[in-house]
């Protein structure tokens with residue numbers, strides 16, 4: 001039988017897709033994306049750490065944004081819009097992001113020093129003055145404006161932060177020191193961060209999450225829903241800053257018409273702290289695919305599922321498992337026809353990926 005669900009009817013539309021590598025998590029997400037693209041007007045954003053969504057997104061005439069040191073596509077972490085914050089002042093929220101960003105760049109074990117925080121916050125307010133006086137794209141600040149403002153402060157702490165930022169402004173890691181030059185307003189946008197190295201990946205993930213937030217808030221004011229897919233979500237949960245942001249997304253998105261979906265192979269990451277556990281508890285849709293033995297026990301306890309139900313996620317084939325939707329639990333088998341064009345742009349199996357899709 002065909003299973004049709006509308007996540008917008010749930011109390012909480014947040015979703016998780018859980019399963020061992022190769023069980024079909026990304027494929028399930030792509031299936032939902034293709035369906036949402038066709039039957040809704042929702043915008044769709046994808047955080048793609050493996051660089052595997054571009055064939056589908058390109059086919060739907062979406063925008064793939066490749067974020068890498070060799071890319072000529074740029075997004076500006078300083079981007080802001082008038083609806084960016086639920087409070088009166090969008091700038092204080094932006095200052096939070098820039099503090100997190102500086103913390104990743106500068107911070108040692110203890111994070112930023114109080115004086116460092118103060119000078120960064122002061123400079124953030126300075127560099128947006130021109131933009132808020134005349135909000136045109138040319139006045140949007142970039143990282144270099146922050147760098148210069150820091151150098152003009154008297155405190156030695158400000159200079160310390162500026163020096164740490166230097167490589168991201170003038171040096172080889174300057175990919176976030178540009179105005180946005182891609183169409184981040186396409187209906188379907190995929191942020192491909194595969195080629196970012198370890199340190200830059202943290203920064204990249206944080207900046208992507210902020211872009212998503214900007215989009216969700218802007219869409220909300222025009223009455224549009226935004227679906228956000230986070231593949232390999234354990235990468236986000238591993239880092240303090242992006243984990244905190246993910247928790248916020250799970251708490252606040254619903255109110256803003258956001259529909260987040262996290263994909264991960266590692267259930268334990270979802271239970272690593274009380275805060276992160278919120279993500280698990282506030283997901284009214286879970287697509288549970290094949291599970292490893294240890295994770296199966298954890299899930300059985302967390303979700304109160306019977307041994308019989310567990311059999312559907314034990315040594316199950318790709319695309320087979322259990323669907324949790326509100327208070328309904330339903331076993332499913334999804335054998336997607338492999339002779340369709342849609343299959344060829346969604347599969348990642350070597351040899352099956354269509355030639356046109358590979359570039």
Ligand SMILES: Nc1ncnc2c1ncn2[C@@H]1O[C@H](COP(=O)(O)OP(=O)(O)O)[C@@H](O)[C@H]1O
Nearest residue numbers: 021022023024025026027319334336347348349
């Ligand atoms: N429902 C399905 N129907 C047919 N083939 C599937 C299905 N789900 C997954 N597959 C196949 O299995 C491969 C691996 O799935 P994938 O979603 O990449 O796994 P994961 O993201 O969990 O590591 C896919 O590329 C596809 O070829």
Ligand SMILES: [Mg+2]
Nearest residue numbers: 025026027231
């Ligand atoms: Mg995957």
